[in-house]
Amino acid sequence: MTAGSAEGRVPPVPASARSERLPVVAALAVALALLAALPFVASDYLVVLGTEILILALFAVSTNLLLGYMGYVSLGQAAYFGFGAYGLAALTLLWEWPTVPAMLVTLAGSAVFAIALGSLCLRTSGVRFLLITLAFSQMLYAVLVRTPQMGGDNGIVGIPRPELDAWGIDLWATVPFYYYVLVLFGLTLLILYRFIKSPFGSVIVAVRENEMRARALGYEVWANKLACLTVAGMAAALAGMLQAQNLSFASPELASWRVSAEVLLMVIIGGWRSFLGPAIGALVFIAIREGLSVVTEHYLLFFGLFFMAAVALFREGVSGGLDAVLAKVRRR
């Protein structure tokens, strides 16, 4: 009973492998530079796709704080994604707040929401944690469907983007919106990285490895766990706000279990053993969706097949597979 059970946990991560990898901050800087160059070389269509990939990558990296670092599988991260989208929708459309304050208040609200939900969910672990997070996110979904002021089942259109006209920037244009998402993506990833690699954050990995021992050493692990869940929830809420702005639309679907499951798939495909791996998972997910949806509407079927192949071929996801290949190349 005293935790440390392997039930529903992710296989452990070799720390040695982790520390030997390219410094994540450097990798992130290079990636951001390349991403910043994208609009100069790519068509508008690809920039639109890139925007969505960044949003989902942010969502996936935040989800991996729970899955990969803490070892808790949540099937309810869409609750935070939906909370962000609907929080922004309610404040701007129902109460007619200006966009930026509405975003800040939604972000603060998501922290309160995560703390409340987390205090309940974190009484469990393993499969029970998965089920209780699923239950809470489905409750939010049900509430959203039954709220006619927010469009109920149909969702609500006209989610605003920040007004930067004063600076000559029109966020309704494709490229400026891409940069806006890119800046928030980079900033948030940096914050998540500093958090998880801090002394306080390192206890979260200790919880995954052996929660009983962490407590025996003197860690009040609930604070670390709740903080991790809250930080991940806030980042997911930001991703949800960006997605609502991207689609200029919020629907209950954003908070559905399917979105929770898809983000888990992205994390596992990309690799839960590295900080940026899940971002690659988001890229693969969108690439497959776009590539196959032209051919068939059953793209999820093929995505499932790819998922199985990825898990079978590289047990640590695509990023783990790349690492293995790089290690082989280096040895030569």
Added chain:
Amino acid sequence: MSALVVAGLRKTFGALRVTDGIDLAVPEGERRGIIGPNGAGKTTFFNIISGWLPPDAGRVEVFGRDITRLPPAHIAHLGVRRSFQKSALFDALSVEENLRLAVQATDPSRFDAWGRIGRHRRVLEAARSLAERVGLADELGRRAGELSYGRKRQLEIALALAEKPRILLLDEPAAGASPYERRLLADLLRDLPRDITIMLVEHDLDLVFNLCDRISVLVRGSVLMTGTPEEVGASGEVQAAYLGTAHA
């Protein structure tokens, strides 16, 4: 002053009285062995003292302070540290990171949610000197899960030793170790500072008799006798208790 006082401790699992009125007082700096036949309630006793199990009745005091029903982390902060019978390590993390986490657990830096780990030099240095002390200095980069069995036992004890414990509860530190590994562990325990109060549960009676100042014999959940190794060794009652379960 007694480092640890246990009074009237009781714990029942269903109809089974696992702990049936334990009374004990361990003076500061003493090395106290706890022996007894299988099922005498030794591990349950440790689990109650270290906060993992609430007792049904009774009291545990550490340096005069009532710690009954405090959570494990709180008890650890009062200087009571324990090791586990079955190694409980952070398997995927390096030996160094295991030790660093142990040192950090009582350091104010554990609340730092933004700075880099490397910024807290004292914690890192304390972790390395702990590795030096317990003979793991050449394994710092190894994953704990990859260590040999005996080395895992060393690390298990080392985690409990971080940052000067006042009371050390060692639950079968030599369990499963080879004779050579046992000798290493015995040396390690013998060289611990004398001001640390130690409670040692161990089936290896040689280890207990060589290391401990006094020994309490636990039988069916209560203390049969407490005495020096010579007194306990000479006691007919103790021999009968051991033989009694051997026949059962």
